[in-house]
Amino acid sequence: xxxxxxxxxxMLLGFLLGCTFLFVLLPERDFSPLENRxxxxxxVPAPADLLSGNFTATFDQYVADQFxxxxxxxxxxxxxxxxxxxxxxxxxxxxxxxxxxQVLPQDNEEIWAENLVALxxxxxxxxxxxxxxxxxxxxQVLPEKLPAFAAPSPSYLEPGNFxxxxxxxxxxxxFNEFYGQEKYYYRTDHHWTTExxxxxxxxxxxxxxxxxxxxxxxxxxxxxxxxxxxxAARTGTQPQPDVLQLFLPQTPLPCRVEYVAxxxxxxxxxxxxxxxxxxxxAVFLDGNHALIKITTSVPKGRRLLVVKDSFANxxxxxxxxxxxxxxxxxLRFFHDNLAVFLWQQEVDEVLFLYGTMTLATETVLRKLxx
Amino acid sequence: MVFSSLTFLFLFLPPVLVLYYxxxxxxxxxxxxxxxxxxxxWGEPVYIVLMLFSTVADYVLGLIIEKHRHNKxxxxxxxxxxxxxxxxxxxxxxYFDFLVQSINALWGTNLAxxxxxxxxxxxxxxxxxxxxxxxxYRNEVPVQRRLIDFCTYxxxxxxxxxxxxxxxxxxxxxxxxxxxxxxxxGLGAKRFIAGLGKKVLLANNIGLLxxxxxxxxxxxxxxxxxxxxxxxxxxxxxxxxxxxxDMAIGLGKMLGFxxxxxxxxxxxxxxxxxxxxxWHMTLGSWFREYVYIPLGGNRRGVPVLLxxxxxxxxxxxLWHGASWNFVLWGLYYGVILAVEKMxxxxxxxxxxxxxxxxxxxxxxxxGWVLFVFPDFRQVLQYYLVLxxxxxxLIDRQALYxxxxxxxxxxxxxAAAMPWTxxxxxxxxQEKTLYYPVAILLYFFVLFLSTAYLVDASFNPFLYxxx
Numbered sequence: 059x060x061x062x063x064x065x066x067x068x069m070l071l072g073f074l075l076g077c078t079f080l081f082v083l084l085p086e087r088d089f090s091p092l093e094n095r096x097x098x099x100x101x102v103p104a105p106a107d108l109l110s111g112n113f114t115a116t117f118d119q120y121v122a123d124q125f126x127x128x129x130x131x132x133x134x135x136x137x138x139x140x141x142x143x144x145x146x147x148x149x150x151x152x153x154x155x156x157x158x159x160q161v162l163p164q165d166n167e168e169i170w171a172e173n174l175v176a177l178x179x180x181x182x183x184x185x186x187x188x189x190x191x192x193x194x195x196x197x198q199v200l201p202e203k204l205p206a207f208a209a210p211s212p213s214y215l216e217p218g219n220f221x222x223x224x225x226x227x228x229x230x231x232x233f234n235e236f237y238g239q240e241k242y243y244y245r246t247d248h249h250w251t252t253e254x255x256x257x258x259x260x261x262x263x264x265x266x267x268x269x270x271x272x273x274x275x276x277x278x279x280x281x282x283x284x285x286x287x288x289x290a291a292r293t294g295t296q297p298q299p300d301v302l303q304l305f306l307p308q309t310p311l312p313c314r315v316e317y318v319a320x321x322x323x324x325x326x327x328x329x330x331x332x333x334x335x336x337x338x339x340a341v342f343l344d345g346n347h348a349l350i351k352i353t354t355s356v357p358k359g360r361r362l363l364v365v366k367d368s369f370a371n372x373x374x375x376x377x378x379x380x381x382x383x384x385x386x387x388x389l390r391f392f393h394d395n396l397a398v399f400l401w402q403q404e405v406d407e408v409l410f411l412y413g414t415m416t417l418a419t420e421t422v423l424r425k426l427x428x
Numbered sequence: 429m430v431f432s433s434l435t436f437l438f439l440f441l442p443p444v445l446v447l448y449y450x451x452x453x454x455x456x457x458x459x460x461x462x463x464x465x466x467x468x469x470w471g472e473p474v475y476i477v478l479m480l481f482s483t484v485a486d487y488v489l490g491l492i493i494e495k496h497r498h499n500k501x502x503x504x505x506x507x508x509x510x511x512x513x514x515x516x517x518x519x520x521x522x523y524f525d526f527l528v529q530s531i532n533a534l535w536g537t538n539l540a541x542x543x544x545x546x547x548x549x550x551x552x553x554x555x556x557x558x559x560x561x562x563x564x565y566r567n568e569v570p571v572q573r574r575l576i577d578f579c580t581y582x583x584x585x586x587x588x589x590x591x592x593x594x595x596x597x598x599x600x601x602x603x604x605x606x607x608x609x610x611x612x613x614g615l616g617a618k619r620f621i622a623g624l625g626k627k628v629l630l631a632n633n634i635g636l637l638x639x640x641x642x643x644x645x646x647x648x649x650x651x652x653x654x655x656x657x658x659x660x661x662x663x664x665x666x667x668x669x670x671x672x673x674d675m676a677i678g679l680g681k682m683l684g685f686x687x688x689x690x691x692x693x694x695x696x697x698x699x700x701x702x703x704x705x706x707w708h709m710t711l712g713s714w715f716r717e718y719v720y721i722p723l724g725g726n727r728r729g730v731p732v733l734l735x736x737x738x739x740x741x742x743x744x745x746l747w748h749g750a751s752w753n754f755v756l757w758g759l760y761y762g763v764i765l766a767v768e769k770m771x772x773x774x775x776x777x778x779x780x781x782x783x784x785x786x787x788x789x790x791x792x793x794x795g796w797v798l799f800v801f802p803d804f805r806q807v808l809q810y811y812l813v814l815x816x817x818x819x820x821l822i823d824r825q826a827l828y829x830x831x832x833x834x835x836x837x838x839x840x841x842a843a844a845m846p847w848t849x850x851x852x853x854x855x856x857q858e859k860t861l862y863y864p865v866a867i868l869l870y871f872f873v874l875f876l877s878t879a880y881l882v883d884a885s886f887n888p889f890l891y892x893x894x
Contacts, residue, residue: 063614070617074442121434131882142835207828
């Protein structure tokens with residue numbers, strides 16, 4: 059085979075040069091819909107960066123992000139990983155029955171505890187009742203969907219832990235209610251479904267003392283059947299999509315939703331434009347904002363402050379039936395003193411609503427101490 | 429720049445290869461030198477000055493040694509100067525802080541450390557330039573008068589940052605005259621792709637297993653997890669290092685150079701002596717040639733032999749990093765080699781391969797524990813777990829890791845053995861299918877490696893918020 063080595067040479071050179079030419083010729087992409095993130099575009103070197111080596115790291119990222127047929131290569135890799143029996147990718151389990159579930163942090167008890175201490179200290183000083191609703195991650199309540207032998211939920215994330223830690227805060231425990239409830243979670247997104255949010259809303263009613271609106275008073279509408287959520291993007295996979303449903307009241311609830319920092323006022327809880335985008339969960343209150351003020355015509359005149367992550371977004375349309383005003387604060391973007399804010403707005407109660415994953419991975423509540 | 433990066437593979441390598449082949453013979457070395465400087469500067473813009481200083485110093489000292497060849501004492505003086513420059517640079521940048529910290533620990537002093545970053549490839553290029561002046565002094569190789577050729581030798585990008593350690597006499601003739609054609613290129617291309625696959629597909633992915641085990645507290649491990657972890661590390665370091673050497677040798681071939689081999693299926697060794705003839709061979713032969721034999725080797729009686737072994741293995745350990753665990757790791761092998769030389773070797777040759785193979789692998793794996801943990805307490809803890817002290821034999825974690833990594837580990841172990849290759853080759857040659865299948869296989873590896881490199885940056889949701 060006299061041509062064997064020549065052939066290999068030409069094929070290697072052809073492949074390298076071909077990819078290089080296409081890399082140079084094809085236009086840049088700013089955004090990857092598959093991964094749902096911004097891509098690195100061509101960096102411009104500053105002299106200082108050149109010497110420190112910072113530029114080269116950015117440049118390497120640029121080459122990888124803009125590589126020809128990037129999405130195809132990414133999918134190829136994931137397919138090979140699945141073939142090799144890998145059970146997780148980028149902190150996400152490939153669970154049973156097409157479930158993607160976030161891997162729970164086993165050793166983050168300190169972060170979790172710091173958040174709870176900050177919360178309880180805040181509640182101690184608060185003049186009004188403080189409630190805490192932690193939303194279990196899917197891996198905690200759907201353990202049968204985890205891959206075989208995957209680590210069980212760490213004990214610090216179990217309800218017994220926050221119950222014993224909180225002295226001045228009223229915990230709302232939905233763990234039993236949620237256990238084994240597949241319909242409360244998406245398969246491809248880390249959030250709860252509207253169904254899950256509704257169940258937690260009923261539990262909240264029991265704790266806070268309002269009568270939840272009956273299920274029959276809503277018409278349940280499917281607004282998207284092709285929802286590929288955050289976990290699909292994080293693994294770079296295209297699993298069977300989820301269905302996104304909304305609970306719309308039979309008699310519409312007039313409301314005024316004010317995005318305070320953005321100086322924007324809407325008459326609906328739903329930002330419909332997101333239904334056609336990749337990030338469909340953002341249909342609820344347009345994703346995350348520093349401060350939202352919800353005003354309804356509920357005559358009782360009660361005021362609620364919700365301190366939260368994105369899990370709350372799906373539950374707020376239910377809560378709105380019981381409060382004249384709801385202030386919705388996301389501490390990651392909200393930079394005022396919360397205790398002062400609470401006093402100024404004269405709220406009647408405070409609800410902290412967080413996914414357990416958020417409290418186990420970010421010290422979001424540290425800001426309460428300031 | 430590293431070989432296993434998209435920037436190197438698709439933006440640096442293609443234009444360099446094309447230009448190199450288009451240039452006339454006379455311009456090739458200068459072009460390689462320029463390309464190598466760019467390659468180095470990509471990761472280490474500042475230390476390039478240090479490398480050039482070391483290169484020029486040895487070039488000049490080589491000329492001076494040659495000039496004073498008739499006067500042994502003067503020549504010797506300049507050789508010593510060359511060694512001082514090289515060992516001085518290496519000592520200062522790699523070992524100064526280590527020395528200061530050791531002194532502080534020993535005498536309770538509080539001397540300040542410098543915290544200098546380690547210059548890329550310094551352990552390799554200082555050893556290469558030393559091989560040049562020593563060989564010129566020994567009159568084993570003619571002096572190099574063309575500065576560009578000497579610079580090309582030292583900075584040659586395939587072997588600049590991670591070896592193999594190419595002694596000057598091994599490429600001296602090739603610097604002037606080498607075969608550059610598509611057939612040699614093809615040989616090199618095959619070797620390069622094999623190395624890329626070893627590094628990107630095997631080392632990186634098996635390394636993830638070790639990374640997970642390493643992060644667990646030792647008291648939370650089970651016996652199986654600990655063995656899984658250290659086996660994964662052994663495979664990772666082998667595929668990483670030998671893969672890099674394969675890429676270097678392959679790239680060298682593509683440019684017309686023949687570099688020395690660096691690995692020869694070390695995990696098939698049947699004694700530790702055998703293992704070290706198969707592992708990082710160019711480092712071993714460097715120390716044999718320039719330390720062990722000049723000290724008298726094994727020809728001056730047992731006490732001198734033992735001293736020489738300990739000196740060489742102390743240095744070999746220290747070469748791997750400025751930390752006591754590397755020294756300990758080196759001495760560990762020094763002692764085993766001494767024991768083998770004195771008593772064991774004959775017995776090992778006689779016993780069944782299964783036993784000698786098992787003996788070697790266990791010792792090598794225990795050696796990697798020493799190598800990987802800088803803190804001796806961690807080493808001891810890990811040893812206790814490996815031998816089952818106070819931990820379960822197997823637990824859920826071990827089963828989970830096994831279910832994730834068993835296929836990859838089996839592929840890795842098979843790839844570390846030569847028989848897979850030989851058997852497949854024989855089988856295919858008989859069926860005359862060898863060539864098409866081989867070509868497909870190489871491109872399969874190249875494609876998969878590209879996919880894994882593209883996805884290595886796969887870290888989505890930069891603006892992802894809960």
